[in-house]
Structures are given as C-alpha cells and as structure tokens.
Amino acid sequence: MNKNRYRWLLVMPSVIIIIFVIIGPLLYAFYISFHEWRMVIPGSKPTFKFLINYIKLIRDPRFLNSLKVTVKLLVMTLPFELIFGIIVAVALSNIKKARGIIISIILIPTMIAPIAVGVVWLMLFSTSFGPINYFLKLMGQQAITWTASAEWSLTAIAIAEIWQWTPLVIALFFAGIVIQPLELFEAATIDGATGWQTFRYILLPLLKPVILVATIFRTVDILKIFEVPWVLTQGGPGNATEVVSLFIYRQGFEFWNMTYASATSFILLVVTIILVTLYFRIITITEV
Amino acid sequence: MKRVERKNLFISWIIVILTMIVVIFPIYWLILTAFKQEWAIFHDPPIFFPLANTLENIKNTLFGTNNILPAYKFILNSFIIAFTNTLLVVIVSFFAAYSIARFKTGGNNFATWILSNRYLPPIVFVLPLFIIFRFLKLTDTYIGLILVYCLFNIPFAVWFLISFIRDAPVELEEAAQVDGCSRTGAMFRILVPIILPGLAVTTLFTFIFAWNEYLFALQLAGNKVVTLPVYLPRLRGAHDVLYGQMSSAALIAIIPAIILAFLLQRYLVRGLTLGALKQ
Numbered sequence: 001m002n003k004n005r006y007r008w009l010l011v012m013p014s015v016i017i018i019i020f021v022i023i024g025p026l027l028y029a030f031y032i033s034f035h036e037w038r039m040v041i042p043g044s045k046p047t048f049k050f051l052i053n054y055i056k057l058i059r060d061p062r063f064l065n066s067l068k069v070t071v072k073l074l075v076m077t078l079p080f081e082l083i084f085g086i087i088v089a090v091a092l093s094n095i096k097k098a099r100g101i102i103i104s105i106i107l108i109p110t111m112i113a114p115i116a117v118g119v120v121w122l123m124l125f126s127t128s129f130g131p132i133n134y135f136l137k138l139m140g141q142q143a144i145t146w147t148a149s150a151e152w153s154l155t156a157i158a159i160a161e162i163w164q165w166t167p168l169v170i171a172l173f174f175a176g177i178v179i180q181p182l183e184l185f186e187a188a189t190i191d192g193a194t195g196w197q198t199f200r201y202i203l204l205p206l207l208k209p210v211i212l213v214a215t216i217f218r219t220v221d222i223l224k225i226f227e228v229p230w231v232l233t234q235g236g237p238g239n240a241t242e243v244v245s246l247f248i249y250r251q252g253f254e255f256w257n258m259t260y261a262s263a264t265s266f267i268l269l270v271v272t273i274i275l276v277t278l279y280f281r282i283i284t285i286t287e288v
Numbered sequence: 289m290k291r292v293e294r295k296n297l298f299i300s301w302i303i304v305i306l307t308m309i310v311v312i313f314p315i316y317w318l319i320l321t322a323f324k325q326e327w328a329i330f331h332d333p334p335i336f337f338p339l340a341n342t343l344e345n346i347k348n349t350l351f352g353t354n355n356i357l358p359a360y361k362f363i364l365n366s367f368i369i370a371f372t373n374t375l376l377v378v379i380v381s382f383f384a385a386y387s388i389a390r391f392k393t394g395g396n397n398f399a400t401w402i403l404s405n406r407y408l409p410p411i412v413f414v415l416p417l418f419i420i421f422r423f424l425k426l427t428d429t430y431i432g433l434i435l436v437y438c439l440f441n442i443p444f445a446v447w448f449l450i451s452f453i454r455d456a457p458v459e460l461e462e463a464a465q466v467d468g469c470s471r472t473g474a475m476f477r478i479l480v481p482i483i484l485p486g487l488a489v490t491t492l493f494t495f496i497f498a499w500n501e502y503l504f505a506l507q508l509a510g511n512k513v514v515t516l517p518v519y520l521p522r523l524r525g526a527h528d529v530l531y532g533q534m535s536s537a538a539l540i541a542i543i544p545a546i547i548l549a550f551l552l553q554r555y556l557v558r559g560l561t562l563g564a565l566k567q
Contacts, residue, residue, distance in 0.1 A: 010387035013380040021439040025416035091300035111545040113500035171557040224409040265412040
C-alpha cells in the first residue's frame with residue numbers, strides 16, 4: 001500500500017470518533033448558541049436570534065456571579081497548592097528511601113473519582129457527626145454548618161479541592177526538581193550558601209516554568225470543576241458556590257434553556273482554549 | 289555539614305509524613321464509616337478507631353434493602369462501560385499513535401490538537417450531546433457512554449502511546465521489513481511486544497478515567513443505565529444522608545483507583561500530567 005494512504009488510514013478510526021464526539025457537538029453547540037429554543041414546549045423549533053444570548057449573558061448578574069465564584073475559588077486554592085506543592089516536593093527530593101510508595105500514597109486523591117471526593121468531604125464536613133467540627137470544638141471553636149452557610153460553603157469546596165489537587169502540584173514540582181543537576185546545589189553549598197539561599201536563588205528560578213505549568217493546569221481544572229460543589233452544596237446556599245460549570249448545567253438542564261447555556265459554554269470554551277494554547281507554548285519552549 | 293544534612297532529612301521526613309496523614313485521613317474516615325455500626329456512625333463525639341465493626345453496610349449497599357437499590361448492578365454497568373471503552377480506545381489510539389510517531393502524520397500540530405481536547409470542560413459537550421443523543425436514540429445506552437468516553441480518553445491514549453512508541457527503536461521494525469515482514473506485521477510482531485508495558489499503563493489509566501466519570505453518565509444516561517458514580521450522590525436522601533451506604537458505595541468506587549495508584553507508581557506523574565514535564 002502507498003505509504004501516505006497507509007498512515008492516514010491508521011489515524012482514521014480515531015479521527016472519525018473525534019469528529020462524532022468532539023467536533024460535531026462543538027459545531028452544533030456553536031450553531032444553537034445563536035438561536036432561541038424553548039425546549040420545554042413540545043414541538044418548538046430553534047429560531048435564529050444572532051447574538052441575543054451573548055448580549056443577555058454579559059448582563060446576567062447570575063452569570064457574572066458564577067464567574068466571580070470561580071475566580072474566588074481559584075484565588076483560594078492556587079496559592080496554597082503552589083506553596084504546599086513546592087515545600088513537600090523539596091522535602092520529598094531530600095528523601096531517598098521508599099520514594100515510589102510515598103508518591104503513590106500522596107497521589108491517591110488525584111486518582112479517585114471527583115464524585116467520591118465530594119462524598120468523602122460531605123461526611124467530613126457533617127455538622128453534627130463530622131470529625132472536622134469535632135476538632136474545631138476541641139479547639140474551643142463554634143461548630144460550623146460548612147456546606148449550608150453562605151460564609152463557609154466556598155471554603156469547604158476549596159478545602160476539598162486543595163486536598164484532591166495539591167498532590168498533583170507536588171508531583172509536578174517533584175518532577176521539576178529531580179531533573180535538575182545535583183552539582184548545582186552542591187556547588188552552592190560549598191560556596192557557603194544556606195539552604196534557604198540555595199532554594200531562593202537557585203532552585204526557585206529554575207522552577208519558574210513548572211510554576212507556570214501548574215498555574216495553567218489548575219486554572220483549566222477550576223473552569224471544569226463540577227462534582228465537588230455539586231455534591232457538597234449544589235451551588236448554594238443561594239448562588240454562593242455556583243461555579244461556571246454549575247451555572248451552565250442549571251441553565252441547560254434545570255431551566256431547559258439550552259441555547260443560552262450553549263452560549264455560556266462557548267465563552268468558557270474560548271477561555272480554556274486560550275489557556276491551553278498558552279500552555280503548549282510554554283511546554284514547547286521549555287523542552288528545547 | 290553532616291549534622292545540617294541530618295537535620296534537613298529529619299525535617300523532610302516530618303513534612304512528608306504530615307502530608308501523608310492529611311492525604312490518608314479522609315480515606316481512613318471513609319473506610320471507618322463504611323464498616324461502622326449505625327449507632328457508631330451517629331455517635332457524638334465521633335469514633336476514630338474501628339471499634340464497632342460490621343459488614344452490614346457493605347452487604348446492604350451491594351444487594352439492597354427495602355429502601356435502597358442493590359449497587360452491584362451499577363458496579364457492573366460501570367465496569368462494562370469502562371472496560372469496553374478502554375478496549376476501543378486503546379486499539380484505535382494505538383494505530384493513530386503509531387502513525388503519528390513513525391510517519392509524523394499531520395505534523396506536530398495534529399498531535400497537539402488531539403491532546404488539547406483533553407483539557408476542554410466536559411459541560412461544553414454535555415449540552416449538544418444531550419440533544420444529539422436524543423435524536424440518535426443513544427440516550428441511556430451502553431454504547432452511547434462508551435462512545436462519549438472516547439472524547440477524553442482517545443486524546444489521552446494517543447498522546448501517551450506516542451511517547452512510548454517514540455522511545456522504542458525504529459531500527460528493529462525496519463530490519464524486520466528488510467527481512468520481508470510487512471509494515472503492519474512489523475508493527476504487531478516487533479513494536480507491540482516492546483511497548484507492552486506502555487500499552488498496559490495506558491489501558492489502566494484509560495479504564496480509571498472512564499470508571500470515574502460522572503457528568504456524562506448523569507446527563508446522557510442515568511435512568512436505565514446507571515453507573516456507580518451516578519448512584520453515589522443519590523444516597524444523599526431527601527431527609528438524611530445514608531452515611532453507611534454512601535461510604536460503602538464510595539469505598540467500592542475508589543478501590544480500583546487506589547490499587548492502580550500503587551500499580552502504576554513509576555508512570556503516575558507522567559499519566560496524570562499528560563506528559564507536561566519530561567521525566
């Protein structure tokens with residue numbers, strides 16, 4: 001067989017499936033985002049409304065709120081994940097024994113189903129029977145109704161997120177540290193640099209690309225987050241924890257306003273694509 | 289010098305051990321609750337040690353009671369879907385990865401584009417697929433979910449397999465072809481045995497990603513075909529949370545992932561970061 005035909009034949013099955021489950025749906029979502037379609041009314045057809053959905057959207061306080069909640073969640077989680085990530089990764093790189101098993105244990109939260117993470121934290125945050133409130137009471141604090149209070153529900157989600165994803169950030173930094181040449185640190189120590197100085201002036205600058213990668217990774221993930229708020233708070237109380245994904249879900253499957261939801265999802269998609277493009281730029285630069 | 293190093297090592301161990309405790313405690317609590325007797329679950333103060341154990345919760349979860357559905361059906365559904373999806377994904381992705389790794393099909397941009405689909409938010413796809421599935425009568429079917437899970441698993445598997453195929457020496461395949469083996473023959477007889485570990489690792493990751501999936505299973509199925517993740521939050525009843533059943537079901541849902549975390553050890557970081565960093 002002709003080589004050119006052969007190589008394209010091999011990618012065909014994947015490409016056909018991708019067209020069916022990715023490209024097709026995206027084009028269709030794009031198409032209906034310019035329409036109005038009241039799906040709850042039987043037999044109703046989509047009518048072309050051009051940018052109406054998008055215009056409504058940028059003025060919708062509920063949508064703007066969901067953006068705010070998502071950004072808040074990112075601000076509450078990312079700094080923690082980066083700081084803990086670096087600290088634990090440095091500690092781990094000092095340890096030579098049992099590294100493999102330690103990494104496996106630490107990475108368990110990132111492997112398990114996000115929905116199970118939600119369930120686990122629902123139990124931990126239980127107001128009357130949960131261990132977290134028990135510890136708070138031991139320390140002389142008031143019990144908190146974690147998942148039902150406007151003040152604490154987003155914090156509860158942030159804690160569960162930090163628990164699930166800091167391990168991945170640790171792993172990223174660890175991978176970034178072990179590829180660095182050891183001589184560099186030895187030379188610095190011989191020259192009389194303290195541990196902190198070696199970290200601050202040698203290791204940290206070297207880890208800059210990893211920090212960028214981790215930041216983009218986590219931002220893209222926060223834009224996706226659905227299961228944990230869905231289980232813990234259902235976006236409540238009120239709309240206090242309604243992240244973008246939940247907002248879209250509600251518009252689509254609770255109010256059956258699919259076209260409006262599609263318009264929102266397109267904005268989300270564009271933001272994600274920008275971040276992912278940026279991410280690929282960074283990894284191709286750093287790999288050279 | 290020596291003393292400073294020893295001090296560093298000591299502090300490092302403390303940090304790592306504390307981290308492991310924080311990681312394990314929620315899972316320990318889950319296991320504890322799954323095996324607790326009813327009164328112990330609702331005991332105040334909470335009981336932190338396995339004192340009042342029972343298999344009742346696990347049994348009721350698996351086989352059902354008067355008020356709750358037996359979960360073994362949902363476990364089976366999850367398994368059938370994840371298994372079939374994995375099989376499909378690994379086969380088609382292997383061919384694509386081979387083509388891209390050996391013939392640079394579509395250039396660098398094509399490979400990057402395939403992977404980038406992995407990062408897109410699932411909610412974006414759920415809306416149009418919901419309508420498309422109703423039209424194609426794929427709602428609430430195994431085949432529907434098996435196909436949809438390709439949307440995150442094919443990008444992953446293609447990208448992951450490319451890295452394994454690139455690591456395998458191409459000379460062996462060329463030599464086999466000189467000896468009269470066909471290109472496809474060389475692929476199966478020479479390449480596949482070399483990258484068998486890579487194929488195994490890809491298979492396990494693909495399986496767990498499908499096994500864990502929630503949103504598609506909830507919205508594109510969930511009535512006739514219910515997977516374990518979809519069933520889990522339903523145990524949060526109208527009035528109270530069925531802690532015993534819920535923790536048992538959650539425990540069953542996370543066991544495969546925990547086993548794989550240990551099996552995959554060396555490849556964990558590489559798989560979870562989709563090759564963000566070279567190892």
